[in-house]
Amino acid sequence: MSADDSGSARPLAWLPIRPEEIDGLPGALDYAYWNGEPDYPTDPARCAFYVPPYVTSGDIGVRPLSAMTGLRVVQTLTAGVDNILPAVPSLPSGTLLCNARGLHDTSTAELALTLVLAALRDIPGFVRAQDAGEWAQGFRPALADKNVLIVGYGSIGSAIEDRLVPFECARVVRVARSPRETPRGPVHPVTALPELLPDADVVIIATPLTPDTRGLVGTGFLAAMKDGALLVNIARGAIVDTGALLAELESGRLRAALDVTDPEPLPAGHPLWSAPGALITPHVGGPSSAFLPRAERLLRDQLARFALDAPLQNVVVTAP
Incomplete structure (x- = not known):
């Protein structure tokens, strides 16, 4: 049911997808559509979800x-919540911030594999040769x-490995904040990177942006990578020190395939655009035809839980 400011006692959810387009939303809630337009659909103070x-x-x-004084849940449609986290201390006490873990696994992992293959096989070079009408044969890795x-x-990292399996990689090595064992093998701690980087031909960055990971891929990280290695970033641009990466690209020692950059959007004339060995896509890991059906499933499930006062999934933090 669409919401207005008529005084309904039902909790109100603001959605960036028109509620009439999502089958199966719980009837115990009111809904309003807002996708960033200048005007709000209702008084923000009424919004609970x-x-x-x-x-x-x-x-x-x-x-x-800041105007959502009745807020109880913020549910992002992104896996990363770095843009929302600074606002959490000012939210109503007890408000839950939930991320979209799992929503973008398929699309982002697909793009990660696309970037790896396109960069290794020099698809950008073939496109440029096609534009010039040149038959540019040659050896490619x-x-x-x-x-x-x-x-x-x-x-997302696990989904990327799922897609690497058929490609006969010599070895897939996993790194995360918390080391653990998986059916596919160990997950190493971040502290092991200095020993692991020199053996990697391809390094894929899929970690969230946090105070600990901001600038993680800096001068020392890049220097530890082997000559000719490929860096792929499908996470957040600020995880990579752009100046340090540019120095490695301009020397020709490393290559990079980046779906995210710092700054972002990457401004016209920025040296990353023309850096040798760089392939850049404009943060399109998530927005694909895989997005909408998975977003609708997530919202149906979370809103049903909310309507029943059941525990929500993917809670990242609670406002103090």
Whole structure:
């Protein structure tokens, strides 16, 4: 049911997808559609369950939070919540911040594999040759027999490994904040990176952006990578020190395939655009045809839990 400001006693959810387009939403709630437009659909103070617009940059989703005095849940449609976290201390006490763990696994892992293959097999070079009408044959490296290091082994990192399995990699090595054992082998701690990086032909960054991971891929990290290695970042741009990466790319020692950059959006004329060995996509790991059905499933499940006062999934933090 669409909401207005007529005084309904039902809790109100703001959604960035039109509620009439999502089958199976619980009838015990009111709904309003807001996807970042200048005007709000209702008084923000009525909103109890807020799903920010799905955007990859900017503060659009944060804008109404200060007026949401009745808020109980913020449910992002992103796996990372770094843009919302600074606002948490000012939210009503007890408000839950939930992320979209699992929502983007399929699409982001697919793009990670695409970037690896495109960079290794020099697809950008073939496109440029096609534009010039040139038949540019030559030897290109394959993913087969390569050592791949995944830094950040959550649900997206695991989904990336799922897609690497058929490609006959020599070895897939996993790194995360918390070491553990998995059916596929050990997950190493971040402190092991200095020993692991020199053996990796491909390094895929899939870790969340946190105070600990900001700038993680800096001068020392990059210097430890072997000559000719490929860095792939499908996480957040600020995890990589752009200046340090540019120095390695311009020397020709490393290559990079980046779906995220720092700064982002990458401005026209920035040296990353023309850096040798760089392949750049404009933060498109999540937005694909795989997004909407998975977003709708997540919202149906979380809103049903909320309506029943049941525990929510993917709680990241609770407002003090």
